[in-house]
Amino acid sequence: xxxxxxxxxxxxxxxxxxxxxxxxxxxxxxxxxxxxxxxxxxxxxxxxxxxxxxxxxxxxxxxxxxxxxxxxxxxxxxxxxxxxxxxxxxxxxxxxxxxxxxxxxxxxxxxxxxxxxxxxxxxxxxxxxxxxxxxxxxxxxxxxxxxxxxxxxxxxxxxxxxxxxxxxxxxxxxxxxxxxxxxxxxxxxxxxxxxxxxxxxxxxxxxxxxxxxxxxxxxxxxxxxxxxxxxxxxxxxxxxxxxxxxxxxxxxxxxxx
Amino acid sequence: xxxxxxxxxxxxxxxxxxxxxxxxxxxxxxxxxxxxxxxxxxxxxxxxxxxxxxxxxxxxxxxxxxxxxxxxxxxxxxxxxxxxxxxxxxxxxxxxxxxxxxxxxxxxxxxxxxxxxxxxxxxxxxxxxxxxxxxxxxxxxxxxxxxxxxxxxxxxxxxxxxxxxxxxxxxxxxxxxxxxxxxxxxxxxxxxxxxxxxxxxxxxxxxxxxxxxxxxxxxxxxxxxxxxxxxxxxxxxxxxxxxxxxxxxxxxxxxxxxxxxxxxxxxxxxxxxxxxxxxxxxxxxxxxxxxxxxxx
Numbered sequence: 138x139x140x141x142x143x144x145x146x147x148x149x150x151x152x153x154x155x156x157x158x159x160x161x162x163x164x165x166x167x168x169x170x171x172x173x174x175x176x177x178x179x180x181x182x183x184x185x186x187x188x189x190x191x192x193x194x195x196x197x198x199x200x201x202x203x204x205x206x207x208x209x210x211x212x213x214x215x216x217x218x219x220x221x222x223x224x225x226x227x228x229x230x231x232x233x234x235x236x237x238x239x240x241x242x243x244x245x246x247x248x249x250x251x252x253x254x255x256x257x258x259x260x261x262x263x264x265x266x267x268x269x270x271x272x273x274x275x276x277x278x279x280x281x282x283x284x285x286x287x288x289x290x291x292x293x294x295x296x297x298x299x300x301x302x303x304x305x306x307x308x309x310x311x312x313x314x315x316x317x318x319x320x321x322x323x324x325x326x327x328x329x330x331x332x333x334x335x336x337x338x339x340x341x342x343x344x345x346x347x348x349x350x351x352x353x354x355x356x357x358x359x360x361x362x363x364x365x366x367x368x369x370x371x372x373x374x375x376x377x378x379x380x381x382x383x384x385x386x387x388x389x390x391x392x393x394x
Numbered sequence: 395x396x397x398x399x400x401x402x403x404x405x406x407x408x409x410x411x412x413x414x415x416x417x418x419x420x421x422x423x424x425x426x427x428x429x430x431x432x433x434x435x436x437x438x439x440x441x442x443x444x445x446x447x448x449x450x451x452x453x454x455x456x457x458x459x460x461x462x463x464x465x466x467x468x469x470x471x472x473x474x475x476x477x478x479x480x481x482x483x484x485x486x487x488x489x490x491x492x493x494x495x496x497x498x499x500x501x502x503x504x505x506x507x508x509x510x511x512x513x514x515x516x517x518x519x520x521x522x523x524x525x526x527x528x529x530x531x532x533x534x535x536x537x538x539x540x541x542x543x544x545x546x547x548x549x550x551x552x553x554x555x556x557x558x559x560x561x562x563x564x565x566x567x568x569x570x571x572x573x574x575x576x577x578x579x580x581x582x583x584x585x586x587x588x589x590x591x592x593x594x595x596x597x598x599x600x601x602x603x604x605x606x607x608x609x610x611x612x613x614x615x616x617x618x619x620x621x622x623x624x625x626x627x628x629x630x631x632x633x634x635x636x637x638x639x640x641x642x643x644x645x646x647x648x649x650x651x652x653x654x655x656x657x658x659x660x661x662x663x664x665x666x667x668x669x670x671x672x673x674x675x676x677x678x679x680x681x682x683x684x685x686x687x688x689x690x
Binding site for chain 1: 555558561563566567568569570571573577580626
Protein backbone atom coordinates (compact mmCIF):
# COMPACT_ATOMS: atom_id res chain seq x y z
CA UNK A 138 0.00 0.00 0.00
CA UNK A 139 1.62 3.22 -1.08
CA UNK A 140 -0.07 6.50 -0.23
CA UNK A 141 -3.66 5.29 -0.56
CA UNK A 142 -4.63 4.06 2.86
CA UNK A 143 -8.33 4.66 2.67
CA UNK A 144 -11.42 2.78 1.77
CA UNK A 145 -13.68 5.17 -0.11
CA UNK A 146 -17.13 4.78 -1.54
CA UNK A 147 -18.92 7.15 -3.86
CA UNK A 148 -22.68 7.18 -4.34
CA UNK A 149 -23.36 3.52 -3.59
CA UNK A 150 -26.99 2.76 -4.31
CA UNK A 151 -28.99 -0.45 -4.27
CA UNK A 152 -32.71 -1.16 -4.65
CA UNK A 153 -34.93 -4.19 -4.39
CA UNK A 154 -37.68 -3.23 -6.81
CA UNK A 155 -39.10 0.02 -5.41
CA UNK A 156 -37.38 -0.40 -2.05
CA UNK A 157 -34.24 1.70 -1.90
CA UNK A 158 -31.90 -0.07 0.52
CA UNK A 159 -28.90 2.17 -0.08
CA UNK A 160 -29.17 5.70 -1.45
CA UNK A 161 -25.96 7.42 -2.47
CA UNK A 162 -23.68 6.25 0.33
CA UNK A 163 -20.28 7.98 0.22
CA UNK A 164 -17.62 7.80 2.88
CA UNK A 165 -13.87 7.64 3.41
CA UNK A 166 -12.41 5.59 6.22
CA UNK A 167 -8.72 5.22 7.03
CA UNK A 168 -7.55 1.64 6.68
CA UNK A 169 -5.70 1.78 9.97
CA UNK A 170 -8.46 3.32 12.07
CA UNK A 171 -11.28 2.14 14.32
CA UNK A 172 -14.62 3.19 12.91
CA UNK A 173 -18.16 2.47 14.03
CA UNK A 174 -21.44 2.33 12.17
CA UNK A 175 -24.82 2.50 13.80
CA UNK A 176 -28.37 2.83 12.61
CA UNK A 177 -31.81 1.43 13.27
CA UNK A 178 -32.71 -2.08 12.12
CA UNK A 179 -33.28 -2.13 8.39
CA UNK A 180 -31.12 0.94 7.79
CA UNK A 181 -29.02 -0.99 5.28
CA UNK A 182 -25.87 -1.55 7.35
CA UNK A 183 -25.40 -5.25 6.62
CA UNK A 184 -26.35 -4.71 2.98
CA UNK A 185 -23.62 -2.08 2.76
CA UNK A 186 -21.13 -4.61 4.15
CA UNK A 187 -22.21 -7.13 1.52
CA UNK A 188 -21.72 -4.55 -1.22
CA UNK A 189 -18.28 -3.67 0.14
CA UNK A 190 -17.21 -7.32 0.33
CA UNK A 191 -18.55 -8.05 -3.15
CA UNK A 192 -21.36 -10.44 -2.23
CA UNK A 193 -23.97 -8.01 -3.55
CA UNK A 194 -23.74 -5.88 -6.67
CA UNK A 195 -24.75 -2.26 -6.18
CA UNK A 196 -26.89 -0.56 -8.83
CA UNK A 197 -24.35 2.22 -8.99
CA UNK A 198 -21.39 3.81 -7.26
CA UNK A 199 -17.71 3.18 -6.77
CA UNK A 200 -15.61 1.50 -4.13
CA UNK A 201 -11.90 2.10 -3.70
CA UNK A 202 -9.83 0.01 -1.33
CA UNK A 203 -6.32 1.36 -0.97
CA UNK A 204 -4.92 1.49 -4.49
CA UNK A 205 -7.54 -0.87 -5.85
CA UNK A 206 -10.84 -0.08 -7.42
CA UNK A 207 -13.52 -2.70 -6.73
CA UNK A 208 -15.68 -2.81 -9.81
CA UNK A 209 -16.46 -6.39 -10.69
CA UNK A 210 -13.84 -7.70 -8.28
CA UNK A 211 -14.94 -11.06 -6.81
CA UNK A 212 -15.42 -11.48 -3.05
CA UNK A 213 -12.44 -13.85 -2.93
CA UNK A 214 -10.22 -11.36 -4.72
CA UNK A 215 -11.32 -8.55 -2.38
CA UNK A 216 -10.38 -10.74 0.56
CA UNK A 217 -7.01 -11.49 -1.04
CA UNK A 218 -6.46 -7.74 -1.33
CA UNK A 219 -6.93 -7.50 2.42
CA UNK A 220 -10.62 -6.91 3.11
CA UNK A 221 -12.02 -9.28 5.74
CA UNK A 222 -15.51 -9.48 7.18
CA UNK A 223 -17.79 -11.28 9.60
CA UNK A 224 -21.53 -11.81 9.35
CA UNK A 225 -24.46 -10.67 11.45
CA UNK A 226 -25.91 -14.18 11.34
CA UNK A 227 -22.87 -16.41 11.95
CA UNK A 228 -21.71 -18.53 9.05
CA UNK A 229 -19.67 -21.13 10.88
CA UNK A 230 -18.55 -24.32 9.11
CA UNK A 231 -20.86 -26.42 11.23
CA UNK A 232 -19.41 -29.89 10.67
CA UNK A 233 -15.82 -28.75 11.25
CA UNK A 234 -14.43 -28.33 14.74
CA UNK A 235 -13.76 -24.90 16.17
CA UNK A 236 -10.03 -25.37 15.58
CA UNK A 237 -10.58 -26.48 11.98
CA UNK A 238 -12.85 -23.47 11.41
CA UNK A 239 -10.02 -21.18 12.42
CA UNK A 240 -7.50 -23.12 10.36
CA UNK A 241 -9.55 -22.62 7.18
CA UNK A 242 -8.85 -18.90 7.63
CA UNK A 243 -5.29 -18.35 6.37
CA UNK A 244 -5.05 -17.44 2.70
CA UNK A 245 -2.87 -19.27 0.18
CA UNK A 246 -2.06 -22.32 2.28
CA UNK A 247 0.40 -24.65 0.51
CA UNK A 248 -1.74 -27.59 1.62
CA UNK A 249 -4.66 -26.24 -0.38
CA UNK A 250 -2.83 -26.89 -3.63
CA UNK A 251 -3.04 -30.47 -4.89
CA UNK A 252 0.45 -30.24 -6.34
CA UNK A 253 2.12 -28.98 -3.18
CA UNK A 254 0.07 -31.29 -0.99
CA UNK A 255 1.46 -34.39 -2.68
CA UNK A 256 4.86 -33.15 -3.84
CA UNK A 257 6.01 -30.88 -1.02
CA UNK A 258 4.73 -32.54 2.14
CA UNK A 259 7.42 -30.96 4.33
CA UNK A 260 6.47 -27.44 3.32
CA UNK A 261 2.79 -28.26 3.86
CA UNK A 262 3.49 -29.69 7.31
CA UNK A 263 5.57 -26.69 8.40
CA UNK A 264 2.91 -24.24 7.33
CA UNK A 265 0.22 -26.35 8.94
CA UNK A 266 2.06 -26.31 12.28
CA UNK A 267 2.26 -22.53 12.17
CA UNK A 268 -1.44 -22.28 11.34
CA UNK A 269 -2.27 -24.64 14.18
CA UNK A 270 -0.22 -22.60 16.65
CA UNK A 271 -1.94 -19.38 15.61
CA UNK A 272 -5.34 -21.05 15.86
CA UNK A 273 -4.51 -22.20 19.38
CA UNK A 274 -3.55 -18.70 20.46
CA UNK A 275 -6.89 -17.41 19.25
CA UNK A 276 -8.73 -20.28 20.91
CA UNK A 277 -7.29 -19.19 24.24
CA UNK A 278 -7.95 -15.55 23.63
CA UNK A 279 -11.55 -16.15 22.56
CA UNK A 280 -12.15 -18.47 25.53
CA UNK A 281 -13.08 -21.35 23.21
CA UNK A 282 -10.64 -23.89 24.68
CA UNK A 283 -13.40 -26.11 26.09
CA UNK A 284 -15.05 -26.45 22.69
CA UNK A 285 -11.92 -26.38 20.51
CA UNK A 286 -12.45 -29.91 19.21
CA UNK A 287 -16.25 -29.79 19.05
CA UNK A 288 -18.21 -29.24 15.83
CA UNK A 289 -18.88 -25.54 15.46
CA UNK A 290 -22.56 -26.17 14.68
CA UNK A 291 -23.16 -26.86 18.37
CA UNK A 292 -21.77 -23.57 19.70
CA UNK A 293 -23.93 -20.92 21.33
CA UNK A 294 -24.75 -17.79 19.36
CA UNK A 295 -22.15 -15.77 21.24
CA UNK A 296 -19.44 -18.37 20.74
CA UNK A 297 -20.17 -18.41 17.01
CA UNK A 298 -19.65 -14.64 16.86
CA UNK A 299 -16.29 -15.07 18.57
CA UNK A 300 -15.35 -17.86 16.20
CA UNK A 301 -16.15 -15.68 13.18
CA UNK A 302 -13.99 -12.89 14.53
CA UNK A 303 -11.17 -15.37 15.06
CA UNK A 304 -11.54 -16.83 11.59
CA UNK A 305 -11.42 -13.38 10.01
CA UNK A 306 -8.26 -12.59 11.99
CA UNK A 307 -6.67 -15.85 10.83
CA UNK A 308 -6.91 -14.67 7.22
CA UNK A 309 -4.69 -11.68 8.15
CA UNK A 310 -6.62 -8.92 6.43
CA UNK A 311 -5.55 -5.29 6.49
CA UNK A 312 -9.10 -4.13 7.22
CA UNK A 313 -12.05 -5.97 8.74
CA UNK A 314 -15.77 -5.31 8.52
CA UNK A 315 -17.30 -6.57 11.77
CA UNK A 316 -21.05 -7.09 11.75
CA UNK A 317 -22.37 -6.95 15.32
CA UNK A 318 -19.42 -8.66 17.00
CA UNK A 319 -20.92 -8.29 20.48
CA UNK A 320 -24.36 -9.75 19.82
CA UNK A 321 -24.91 -12.57 22.32
CA UNK A 322 -21.46 -12.17 23.88
CA UNK A 323 -21.27 -11.79 27.65
CA UNK A 324 -20.40 -8.30 28.99
CA UNK A 325 -17.05 -9.26 30.52
CA UNK A 326 -15.87 -10.78 27.28
CA UNK A 327 -17.10 -7.74 25.33
CA UNK A 328 -14.62 -5.58 27.16
CA UNK A 329 -11.85 -8.09 26.54
CA UNK A 330 -12.65 -8.26 22.85
CA UNK A 331 -12.63 -4.47 22.61
CA UNK A 332 -9.28 -4.47 24.33
CA UNK A 333 -7.94 -7.04 21.89
CA UNK A 334 -9.28 -5.11 18.88
CA UNK A 335 -7.46 -2.00 20.15
CA UNK A 336 -4.32 -4.08 20.55
CA UNK A 337 -4.54 -5.61 17.06
CA UNK A 338 -5.19 -2.17 15.66
CA UNK A 339 -2.25 -0.59 17.41
CA UNK A 340 0.29 -3.35 16.96
CA UNK A 341 -0.56 -4.60 13.51
CA UNK A 342 -2.25 -1.58 12.01
CA UNK A 343 -5.35 -3.53 11.07
CA UNK A 344 -8.37 -1.24 10.77
CA UNK A 345 -11.98 -2.02 11.61
CA UNK A 346 -15.39 -0.79 10.57
CA UNK A 347 -17.83 -2.12 13.16
CA UNK A 348 -21.60 -2.35 13.02
CA UNK A 349 -22.91 -2.66 16.56
CA UNK A 350 -26.07 -2.00 18.53
CA UNK A 351 -24.20 -1.98 21.83
CA UNK A 352 -23.51 1.77 21.68
CA UNK A 353 -21.75 1.96 25.04
CA UNK A 354 -19.14 -0.60 24.10
CA UNK A 355 -18.81 0.74 20.57
CA UNK A 356 -18.33 4.36 21.66
CA UNK A 357 -15.49 3.42 23.96
CA UNK A 358 -13.74 1.62 21.10
CA UNK A 359 -14.05 3.72 17.97
CA UNK A 360 -12.73 7.15 17.11
CA UNK A 361 -15.54 8.06 14.77
CA UNK A 362 -19.06 6.95 14.12
CA UNK A 363 -21.22 6.80 10.99
CA UNK A 364 -24.99 6.80 11.26
CA UNK A 365 -26.96 5.10 8.53
CA UNK A 366 -30.72 5.57 8.33
CA UNK A 367 -33.03 4.38 5.54
CA UNK A 368 -30.03 3.81 3.30
CA UNK A 369 -28.47 7.25 3.77
CA UNK A 370 -25.55 8.38 5.89
CA UNK A 371 -27.10 11.04 8.10
CA UNK A 372 -24.18 11.83 10.38
CA UNK A 373 -20.48 11.24 10.88
CA UNK A 374 -18.07 12.40 13.53
CA UNK A 375 -16.69 11.85 16.97
CA UNK A 376 -19.06 9.45 18.80
CA UNK A 377 -20.20 11.77 21.60
CA UNK A 378 -21.05 14.56 19.19
CA UNK A 379 -22.79 12.28 16.70
CA UNK A 380 -25.14 10.90 19.32
CA UNK A 381 -26.21 14.44 20.24
CA UNK A 382 -27.14 15.12 16.61
CA UNK A 383 -30.89 15.85 16.44
CA UNK A 384 -31.42 13.70 13.32
CA UNK A 385 -29.66 10.78 14.98
CA UNK A 386 -31.76 11.14 18.11
CA UNK A 387 -34.87 11.21 15.97
CA UNK A 388 -33.78 8.13 14.03
CA UNK A 389 -33.13 6.25 17.22
CA UNK A 390 -36.20 7.65 19.04
CA UNK A 391 -34.01 8.57 21.97
CA UNK A 392 -32.55 5.10 22.33
CA UNK A 393 -29.07 6.47 21.86
CA UNK A 394 -29.02 8.31 25.15
CA UNK B 395 -21.22 -71.04 -6.82
CA UNK B 396 -17.84 -69.53 -6.19
CA UNK B 397 -17.99 -68.04 -9.69
CA UNK B 398 -21.06 -66.26 -8.44
CA UNK B 399 -19.22 -65.05 -5.34
CA UNK B 400 -16.41 -63.79 -7.50
CA UNK B 401 -18.89 -61.86 -9.62
CA UNK B 402 -20.45 -60.38 -6.51
CA UNK B 403 -17.02 -59.39 -5.20
CA UNK B 404 -16.15 -57.61 -8.45
CA UNK B 405 -19.52 -55.82 -8.55
CA UNK B 406 -19.09 -54.74 -4.93
CA UNK B 407 -15.60 -53.49 -5.73
CA UNK B 408 -16.81 -51.44 -8.68
CA UNK B 409 -19.64 -49.99 -6.57
CA UNK B 410 -17.12 -49.17 -3.84
CA UNK B 411 -15.07 -47.13 -6.33
CA UNK B 412 -18.20 -45.33 -7.54
CA UNK B 413 -19.31 -44.67 -3.94
CA UNK B 414 -15.90 -43.27 -3.03
CA UNK B 415 -16.13 -40.97 -6.05
CA UNK B 416 -19.57 -39.70 -5.07
CA UNK B 417 -18.65 -39.42 -1.40
CA UNK B 418 -15.71 -37.19 -2.28
CA UNK B 419 -18.00 -35.01 -4.35
CA UNK B 420 -21.14 -34.95 -2.23
CA UNK B 421 -20.07 -36.08 1.25
CA UNK B 422 -16.98 -33.93 1.49
CA UNK B 423 -17.64 -31.10 -0.95
CA UNK B 424 -21.44 -30.90 -1.14
CA UNK B 425 -21.56 -31.26 -4.93
CA UNK B 426 -24.76 -32.86 -6.15
CA UNK B 427 -23.63 -35.05 -9.04
CA UNK B 428 -26.58 -36.83 -10.66
CA UNK B 429 -24.45 -37.83 -13.63
CA UNK B 430 -22.08 -40.37 -12.13
CA UNK B 431 -23.23 -43.00 -14.65
CA UNK B 432 -21.97 -40.75 -17.45
CA UNK B 433 -18.41 -40.73 -16.10
CA UNK B 434 -18.68 -44.46 -15.47
CA UNK B 435 -19.77 -44.98 -19.12
CA UNK B 436 -16.99 -42.81 -20.51
CA UNK B 437 -14.44 -44.89 -18.58
CA UNK B 438 -15.94 -48.19 -19.74
CA UNK B 439 -16.12 -47.26 -23.43
CA UNK B 440 -12.75 -45.50 -23.46
CA UNK B 441 -10.86 -48.50 -22.14
CA UNK B 442 -12.85 -50.98 -24.25
CA UNK B 443 -12.29 -49.03 -27.47
CA UNK B 444 -8.65 -48.24 -26.81
CA UNK B 445 -7.77 -51.87 -26.18
CA UNK B 446 -9.87 -53.22 -29.06
CA UNK B 447 -9.48 -50.60 -31.79
CA UNK B 448 -6.12 -49.10 -30.95
CA UNK B 449 -4.60 -52.22 -29.52
CA UNK B 450 -3.51 -50.44 -26.38
CA UNK B 451 -2.48 -52.36 -23.29
CA UNK B 452 -4.88 -52.07 -20.35
CA UNK B 453 -1.90 -50.62 -18.52
CA UNK B 454 -2.43 -47.52 -20.67
CA UNK B 455 -6.16 -47.75 -21.38
CA UNK B 456 -7.16 -47.72 -17.69
CA UNK B 457 -5.33 -44.44 -16.94
CA UNK B 458 -6.70 -43.06 -20.21
CA UNK B 459 -10.24 -43.92 -19.09
CA UNK B 460 -9.70 -42.06 -15.82
CA UNK B 461 -8.12 -39.06 -17.55
CA UNK B 462 -10.81 -38.71 -20.21
CA UNK B 463 -13.58 -38.92 -17.59
CA UNK B 464 -11.77 -36.24 -15.56
CA UNK B 465 -11.36 -33.99 -18.60
CA UNK B 466 -15.08 -34.19 -19.34
CA UNK B 467 -15.78 -32.93 -15.82
CA UNK B 468 -13.83 -29.76 -16.48
CA UNK B 469 -16.30 -27.96 -18.79
CA UNK B 470 -19.16 -29.03 -16.49
CA UNK B 471 -17.37 -27.37 -13.62
CA UNK B 472 -16.71 -24.24 -15.65
CA UNK B 473 -20.34 -23.92 -16.72
CA UNK B 474 -22.33 -25.18 -13.76
CA UNK B 475 -20.33 -24.10 -10.73
CA UNK B 476 -20.90 -20.45 -11.45
CA UNK B 477 -24.61 -21.07 -11.14
CA UNK B 478 -26.55 -22.09 -8.04
CA UNK B 479 -25.83 -25.47 -6.45
CA UNK B 480 -28.95 -27.24 -7.66
CA UNK B 481 -28.12 -26.45 -11.27
CA UNK B 482 -25.17 -28.79 -11.01
CA UNK B 483 -27.58 -31.65 -10.32
CA UNK B 484 -29.52 -30.89 -13.50
CA UNK B 485 -26.46 -30.26 -15.64
CA UNK B 486 -24.74 -33.48 -14.55
CA UNK B 487 -27.91 -35.51 -15.08
CA UNK B 488 -28.15 -34.00 -18.56
CA UNK B 489 -24.50 -34.80 -19.16
CA UNK B 490 -24.90 -38.48 -18.34
CA UNK B 491 -27.93 -38.78 -20.62
CA UNK B 492 -26.05 -37.03 -23.43
CA UNK B 493 -23.19 -39.49 -23.00
CA UNK B 494 -25.62 -42.40 -23.21
CA UNK B 495 -27.36 -41.01 -26.30
CA UNK B 496 -24.04 -40.38 -28.02
CA UNK B 497 -23.11 -44.00 -27.32
CA UNK B 498 -26.40 -45.08 -28.91
CA UNK B 499 -26.10 -42.79 -31.94
CA UNK B 500 -22.43 -42.91 -32.90
CA UNK B 501 -22.57 -46.44 -34.23
CA UNK B 502 -19.37 -46.15 -36.27
CA UNK B 503 -17.52 -45.98 -32.98
CA UNK B 504 -19.69 -47.66 -30.37
CA UNK B 505 -21.86 -50.16 -32.31
CA UNK B 506 -24.90 -48.29 -30.92
CA UNK B 507 -27.47 -50.27 -28.98
CA UNK B 508 -25.89 -53.56 -30.04
CA UNK B 509 -22.97 -52.66 -27.83
CA UNK B 510 -19.37 -53.78 -27.84
CA UNK B 511 -18.76 -57.48 -27.41
CA UNK B 512 -15.49 -59.23 -26.75
CA UNK B 513 -13.81 -56.63 -24.58
CA UNK B 514 -10.54 -58.37 -23.64
CA UNK B 515 -10.22 -59.76 -20.14
CA UNK B 516 -7.28 -58.61 -18.07
CA UNK B 517 -4.37 -61.01 -18.40
CA UNK B 518 -6.30 -62.89 -21.11
CA UNK B 519 -3.14 -64.25 -22.67
CA UNK B 520 -2.33 -66.27 -19.59
CA UNK B 521 -4.65 -69.10 -20.46
CA UNK B 522 -7.09 -70.00 -17.74
CA UNK B 523 -10.02 -67.52 -17.84
CA UNK B 524 -10.58 -68.25 -14.18
CA UNK B 525 -7.17 -66.88 -13.39
CA UNK B 526 -7.99 -63.77 -15.38
CA UNK B 527 -11.02 -63.10 -13.23
CA UNK B 528 -9.03 -63.38 -10.02
CA UNK B 529 -6.38 -61.16 -11.52
CA UNK B 530 -8.99 -58.50 -12.29
CA UNK B 531 -10.36 -58.75 -8.75
CA UNK B 532 -6.84 -58.37 -7.38
CA UNK B 533 -6.19 -55.30 -9.50
CA UNK B 534 -9.55 -53.87 -8.48
CA UNK B 535 -8.79 -54.34 -4.79
CA UNK B 536 -5.36 -52.78 -5.28
CA UNK B 537 -6.97 -49.80 -7.00
CA UNK B 538 -9.51 -49.40 -4.20
CA UNK B 539 -6.74 -49.45 -1.60
CA UNK B 540 -4.78 -46.82 -3.52
CA UNK B 541 -7.86 -44.63 -3.97
CA UNK B 542 -8.66 -44.92 -0.27
CA UNK B 543 -5.10 -43.99 0.72
CA UNK B 544 -5.25 -41.03 -1.65
CA UNK B 545 -8.62 -39.88 -0.34
CA UNK B 546 -7.56 -40.27 3.29
CA UNK B 547 -4.55 -38.09 2.68
CA UNK B 548 -6.64 -35.61 0.74
CA UNK B 549 -9.54 -35.28 3.15
CA UNK B 550 -7.31 -35.01 6.22
CA UNK B 551 -5.24 -32.21 4.64
CA UNK B 552 -5.75 -28.45 4.52
CA UNK B 553 -7.29 -29.08 1.10
CA UNK B 554 -9.81 -31.48 2.64
CA UNK B 555 -10.60 -28.93 5.34
CA UNK B 556 -11.32 -26.27 2.75
CA UNK B 557 -13.61 -28.45 0.61
CA UNK B 558 -15.59 -29.35 3.72
CA UNK B 559 -15.79 -25.67 4.58
CA UNK B 560 -17.16 -25.07 1.07
CA UNK B 561 -19.77 -27.75 1.70
CA UNK B 562 -20.80 -26.10 4.97
CA UNK B 563 -20.81 -22.46 3.85
CA UNK B 564 -19.50 -21.34 0.51
CA UNK B 565 -20.05 -17.64 1.16
CA UNK B 566 -17.89 -17.70 4.27
CA UNK B 567 -15.12 -19.37 2.26
CA UNK B 568 -15.27 -16.68 -0.41
CA UNK B 569 -14.80 -13.84 2.05
CA UNK B 570 -11.73 -15.63 3.38
CA UNK B 571 -10.14 -15.15 -0.04
CA UNK B 572 -10.65 -18.60 -1.54
CA UNK B 573 -12.45 -19.28 -4.81
CA UNK B 574 -14.82 -22.23 -4.24
CA UNK B 575 -15.29 -22.81 -7.99
CA UNK B 576 -11.61 -23.76 -8.32
CA UNK B 577 -11.84 -26.43 -5.61
CA UNK B 578 -15.20 -27.69 -6.85
CA UNK B 579 -13.94 -28.10 -10.42
CA UNK B 580 -10.94 -30.07 -9.16
CA UNK B 581 -13.18 -32.31 -7.07
CA UNK B 582 -15.52 -32.92 -10.00
CA UNK B 583 -12.50 -33.97 -12.06
CA UNK B 584 -11.01 -36.19 -9.35
CA UNK B 585 -14.36 -37.86 -8.76
CA UNK B 586 -14.80 -38.22 -12.53
CA UNK B 587 -11.43 -39.96 -12.77
CA UNK B 588 -12.36 -42.47 -10.05
CA UNK B 589 -15.70 -43.20 -11.72
CA UNK B 590 -13.92 -43.57 -15.08
CA UNK B 591 -11.55 -46.08 -13.55
CA UNK B 592 -14.53 -48.02 -12.18
CA UNK B 593 -15.96 -48.03 -15.71
CA UNK B 594 -12.77 -49.51 -17.15
CA UNK B 595 -12.89 -52.38 -14.64
CA UNK B 596 -16.55 -52.91 -15.45
CA UNK B 597 -15.97 -53.12 -19.20
CA UNK B 598 -13.10 -55.60 -18.91
CA UNK B 599 -14.98 -57.73 -16.41
CA UNK B 600 -18.31 -57.86 -18.25
CA UNK B 601 -16.53 -58.12 -21.65
CA UNK B 602 -19.76 -56.89 -23.22
CA UNK B 603 -21.03 -53.34 -22.76
CA UNK B 604 -24.16 -51.63 -24.07
CA UNK B 605 -25.39 -48.05 -23.47
CA UNK B 606 -28.28 -49.36 -21.35
CA UNK B 607 -25.86 -50.39 -18.61
CA UNK B 608 -25.33 -46.69 -17.91
CA UNK B 609 -28.83 -45.38 -17.25
CA UNK B 610 -29.39 -42.80 -14.46
CA UNK B 611 -30.60 -45.63 -12.19
CA UNK B 612 -26.93 -46.60 -11.73
CA UNK B 613 -26.23 -43.11 -10.40
CA UNK B 614 -29.10 -43.33 -7.97
CA UNK B 615 -27.99 -46.73 -6.72
CA UNK B 616 -24.69 -45.14 -5.76
CA UNK B 617 -26.52 -42.32 -4.04
CA UNK B 618 -28.40 -44.93 -2.03
CA UNK B 619 -25.12 -46.62 -1.15
CA UNK B 620 -23.52 -43.50 0.30
CA UNK B 621 -26.69 -42.46 2.09
CA UNK B 622 -26.98 -45.90 3.71
CA UNK B 623 -23.27 -46.05 4.54
CA UNK B 624 -23.06 -42.50 5.87
CA UNK B 625 -21.73 -39.50 3.99
CA UNK B 626 -18.31 -37.89 4.47
CA UNK B 627 -16.91 -41.17 5.79
CA UNK B 628 -14.75 -43.31 3.52
CA UNK B 629 -15.77 -46.39 5.51
CA UNK B 630 -19.38 -45.40 4.91
CA UNK B 631 -18.89 -45.50 1.14
CA UNK B 632 -17.51 -49.03 1.37
CA UNK B 633 -20.17 -50.39 3.71
CA UNK B 634 -22.90 -48.65 1.73
CA UNK B 635 -21.76 -50.37 -1.47
CA UNK B 636 -21.78 -53.73 0.30
CA UNK B 637 -25.29 -53.20 1.68
CA UNK B 638 -26.52 -52.09 -1.73
CA UNK B 639 -25.22 -55.19 -3.51
CA UNK B 640 -26.49 -57.39 -0.67
CA UNK B 641 -30.01 -56.16 -1.35
CA UNK B 642 -29.89 -55.90 -5.14
CA UNK B 643 -28.28 -59.32 -5.56
CA UNK B 644 -29.92 -60.95 -2.55
CA UNK B 645 -33.32 -60.40 -4.11
CA UNK B 646 -32.44 -63.03 -6.73
CA UNK B 647 -32.62 -65.71 -4.09
CA UNK B 648 -36.20 -64.79 -3.32
CA UNK B 649 -37.22 -66.20 -6.67
CA UNK B 650 -37.84 -69.65 -5.28
CA UNK B 651 -39.09 -68.37 -1.92
CA UNK B 652 -41.81 -65.89 -2.72
CA UNK B 653 -44.52 -67.57 -4.78
CA UNK B 654 -45.68 -65.99 -7.99
CA UNK B 655 -42.55 -63.95 -8.69
CA UNK B 656 -41.48 -64.55 -12.26
CA UNK B 657 -38.21 -63.50 -13.79
CA UNK B 658 -40.01 -60.54 -15.32
CA UNK B 659 -41.01 -59.35 -11.86
CA UNK B 660 -37.52 -59.62 -10.50
CA UNK B 661 -36.31 -56.22 -11.68
CA UNK B 662 -39.27 -54.47 -10.10
CA UNK B 663 -38.92 -56.42 -6.88
CA UNK B 664 -35.23 -55.53 -6.72
CA UNK B 665 -36.02 -51.82 -7.08
CA UNK B 666 -38.87 -52.03 -4.60
CA UNK B 667 -36.75 -53.66 -1.92
CA UNK B 668 -33.86 -51.23 -2.31
CA UNK B 669 -36.36 -48.39 -2.11
CA UNK B 670 -37.89 -49.85 1.04
CA UNK B 671 -34.48 -50.25 2.67
CA UNK B 672 -33.67 -46.66 1.85
CA UNK B 673 -36.91 -45.46 3.42
CA UNK B 674 -36.19 -47.48 6.57
CA UNK B 675 -32.75 -45.90 6.74
CA UNK B 676 -34.19 -42.41 6.39
CA UNK B 677 -36.65 -43.13 9.16
CA UNK B 678 -34.38 -44.87 11.67
CA UNK B 679 -30.82 -43.97 10.82
CA UNK B 680 -30.66 -40.89 8.57
CA UNK B 681 -26.93 -40.46 9.16
CA UNK B 682 -26.20 -43.92 7.69
CA UNK B 683 -24.30 -46.81 9.24
CA UNK B 684 -21.09 -44.89 9.82
CA UNK B 685 -22.33 -41.32 9.83
CA UNK B 686 -21.53 -39.38 12.94
CA UNK B 687 -23.37 -36.23 12.08
CA UNK B 688 -26.21 -35.23 14.29
CA UNK B 689 -29.11 -33.35 12.82
CA UNK B 690 -27.55 -29.92 13.12
